[in-house]
Amino acid sequence: MELLRLVFHHYRWPFLGAIALSLLSAGLGVGVIAFINQRLIEVGSMAALPQFLGLLAVLLAVTLSTQLALTVLGHHFVFDLRSRLVKRILDTDIERLEQLGNATLLASLSSDVRNITIGFVRLPELIQGVVLTLASVAYLAWLSPQMVVITVLWIAFTMGVGWVLVSRVYRHFRLVRESEDSLYKDFQAAIEGRKELALNRDRARRFYDERYIANARDYRHHIIRADTYHLSANNWSNIMMLGAIGVVFFLSNGLGWASTTVASTFALTLLFLRTPLIQAVGAWPTLISAQVAFDKLASLSLADYRPSFAVDNALSSWQRLALEDVTYRYPSTGQEPGFLVGPLTLTLNRGEQVFLIGGNGSGKSTLARLLAGLYQPQSGRIKVDGRELTMAEWQAFRAQFASVFTDFYPFDQAMGPEGMPADQTLVATWLGRLEMQEKLQWQADRVINTQLSQGQRKRLALLLAIAEERDILLLDEWAADQDPQFRRLFYRELLPHLKAMGKTVFAISHDDNYFVHADRLLEMSKGQLSELKGEQRAQASEDAVAKINI
Numbered sequence: 001m002e003l004l005r006l007v008f009h010h011y012r013w014p015f016l017g018a019i020a021l022s023l024l025s026a027g028l029g030v031g032v033i034a035f036i037n038q039r040l041i042e043v044g045s046m047a048a049l050p051q052f053l054g055l056l057a058v059l060l061a062v063t064l065s066t067q068l069a070l071t072v073l074g075h076h077f078v079f080d081l082r083s084r085l086v087k088r089i090l091d092t093d094i095e096r097l098e099q100l101g102n103a104t105l106l107a108s109l110s111s112d113v114r115n116i117t118i119g120f121v122r123l124p125e126l127i128q129g130v131v132l133t134l135a136s137v138a139y140l141a142w143l144s145p146q147m148v149v150i151t152v153l154w155i156a157f158t159m160g161v162g163w164v165l166v167s168r169v170y171r172h173f174r175l176v177r178e179s180e181d182s183l184y185k186d187f188q189a190a191i192e193g194r195k196e197l198a199l200n201r202d203r204a205r206r207f208y209d210e211r212y213i214a215n216a217r218d219y220r221h222h223i224i225r226a227d228t229y230h231l232s233a234n235n236w237s238n239i240m241m242l243g244a245i246g247v248v249f250f251l252s253n254g255l256g257w258a259s260t261t262v263a264s265t266f267a268l269t270l271l272f273l274r275t276p277l278i279q280a281v282g283a284w285p286t287l288i289s290a291q292v293a294f295d296k297l298a299s300l301s302l303a304d305y306r307p308s309f310a311v312d313n314a315l316s317s318w319q320r321l322a323l324e325d326v327t328y329r330y331p332s333t334g335q336e337p338g339f340l341v342g343p344l345t346l347t348l349n350r351g352e353q354v355f356l357i358g359g360n361g362s363g364k365s366t367l368a369r370l371l372a373g374l375y376q377p378q379s380g381r382i383k384v385d386g387r388e389l390t391m392a393e394w395q396a397f398r399a400q401f402a403s404v405f406t407d408f409y410p411f412d413q414a415m416g417p418e419g420m421p422a423d424q425t426l427v428a429t430w431l432g433r434l435e436m437q438e439k440l441q442w443q444a445d446r447v448i449n450t451q452l453s454q455g456q457r458k459r460l461a462l463l464l465a466i467a468e469e470r471d472i473l474l475l476d477e478w479a480a481d482q483d484p485q486f487r488r489l490f491y492r493e494l495l496p497h498l499k500a501m502g503k504t505v506f507a508i509s510h511d512d513n514y515f516v517h518a519d520r521l522l523e524m525s526k527g528q529l530s531e532l533k534g535e536q537r538a539q540a541s542e543d544a545v546a547k548i549n550i
Contacts, residue, residue, distance in 0.1 A: 007077055014073050021066040022127050026135035028059045033269050067124040074120025082113050084305045091303040094374045103184040111180050112293035119290025122283035129280025136269050143265060144258045147251055154247055158240040162281050165233035169285040172226035173292050179219035186212045230285045237281045241274045315396045318384050321348045326370055326380035341366045341527040353495060353505040355515060358524030364508050367524060372474055373398040402465035403474040410457050412447045414467045421445055422467040430466050433494060434459045455481040475507040491517050
């Protein structure tokens with residue numbers, strides 16, 4: 001199993017230590033049975049009682065230590081797995097994360113990691129069950145080789161049927177995991193679309209009946225099948241272990257293969273094995289579920305794990321950024337090719353304020369993501385001061401940008417350059433300029449009241465972007481949610497303040513009344529980029545909608 005191999009690879013010596021404790025625990029367990037057989041059944045001396053109690057105490061201590069060692073090891077592994085998964089998500093290209101979708105990622109971070117955790121919590125039961133079984137079989141073989149052959153064949157048959165049942169568990173757990181992805185998408189739709197569903201009860205009914213109920217039924221079907229096979233395997237093992245005791249006494253008393261004392265020892269050993277063996281059979285499906293979850297994580301195709309967050313900011317003295325013949329095509333849907341953006345050629349000079357206009361679906365946001373290095377061009381080049389950007393410089397290139405996209409996430413911490421605390425004077429100044437000093441409550445460098453309107457949330461996002469002191473501000477229709485008075489303030493006062501600070505601003509905008517404040521005006525149309533000058537720019541400034549519709 002790949003999951004156990006990975007544990008052994010990363011925690012070899014602790015894992016081997018836990019296995020050694022398991023062997024010691026199994027040896028002590030068999031030793032206690034042998035002691036009962038030789039000292040309590042055959043001799044029956046009271047002098048053996050203190051020794052017996054001492055053996056039980058040692059067995060308890062070693063067994064508990066073994067289970068704790070394996071449990072702690074499992075939790076350490078899960079901690080590392082979750083931490084590595086989050087770091088890999090942080091390092092994965094935005095386009096891959098968008099292909100996967102939020103629901104898939106959240107399902108992996110919650111369901112998959114939870115299933116792996118449960119699997120490792122049950123791992124001690126499986127290991128101890130296997131080790132105890134092997135040690136007990138060795139002891140019984142020493143007592144009666146003839147009887148142990150029949151007993152082993154009986155147990156092997158029991159485990160074989162159990163394995164067939166458990167394999168069915170694996171198949172249905174895999175289908176359960178696929179159903180969970182669909183359910184997470186339904187949960188996301190129910191939460192994020194709550195306003196639309198509240199207004200349109202017909203849509204809510206169809207969503208509930210046709211999407212959620214269908215996916216929930218699939219989940220219920222497969223989880224019931226998985227649990228049915230799991231319980232069947234569990235009860236089969238339980239009953240067959242009791243049957244093994246009957247077979248032992250039949251071989252002893254009916255066929256005369258062994259004495260009653262040996263048969264009693266066999267029965268005692270099988271009773272001793274019954275609980276750990278049933279627990280091992282019960283633990284196996286959870287490990288199967290953990291392996292399914294691990295396979296699901298592997299299928300995400302996230303970036304390889306890199307422990308470092310280090311960024312070389314060697315590009316901070318740039319003067320000109322350029323896209324040369326850059327193209328990006330979205331994945332195809334069915335027989336239709338994906339939307340193509342480009343070839344794009346664009347230069348951006350330090351300190352410029354560039355506005356971009358264009359209709360919906362024209363490629364504006366894609367251009368912004370390409371410019372900021374969030375999407376990697378499929379052809380063409382990005383240049384910095386005439387030199388082509390290399391992959392080694394990619395993160396340093398991204399570090400020149402701070403952004404407020406339309407789908408921004410409202411972080412609550414103001415952070416300065418290189419992760420240092422934000423400049424409090426700068427923050428206080430821009431709190432006043434953004435008219436947010438009465439709206440926000442701060443504790444150290446964190447905002448503790450985030451119940452804001454959409455326009456206020458955008459102002460907070462702009463404040464946090466400015467606090468980062470990056471060279472370039474990328475704003476995606478930032479003013480769209482501002483009231484007319486503050487929109488005027490943004491274009492007439494805030495943008496000049498940013499220009500005075502030496503900031504380069506690349507803004508997607510449809511506010512034609514304020515295009516006069518842009519150093520350059522660009523337009524995206526059907527994936528193609530052009531710069532508007534002279535009469536074209538004047539026409540767009542008078543009526544951007546009319547220009548876009550031409």
